[in-house]
Amino acid sequence: MAAWGPAAAAPLLRGIRGTEGELKVTQILKEKFPGATAIKVTDISGGCGAMYEIQIESEDFKEKRTVQQHQMVNQALKEEIKEMHGLRIFTSVPKH
DSSP: OEEEOGGGOSSSSTTOOOOHHHHHHHHHHHHHOTTOSEEEEEEOSSSSSSEEEEEEEOGGGTTOOHHHHHHHHHHHTHHHHTTOSEEEEEEEOOOO
8 A cells, every 4th residue: 555645755765665657646636736735546446556545635636626636637547547447536625
């Protein structure tokens, strides 16, 4: 499981453990959602990279419906999704 939150913001990937696919998806999401306060990517296919669960918390989702939030994540991962069989997306806005 690859996870990212404020405490792990710098350095970007040092200390994060996970499959190659988890790390790749996490890095892409960090680039597309630089203000995200939390990103967690889990390969739920047993390690083969066919299905992922993504949890992402970002101000970018504020005042957007859930379907719009998920479309933003799908767009960010447009190329990677072509190689996947499934994707579970959980989005949220940070609570202040």
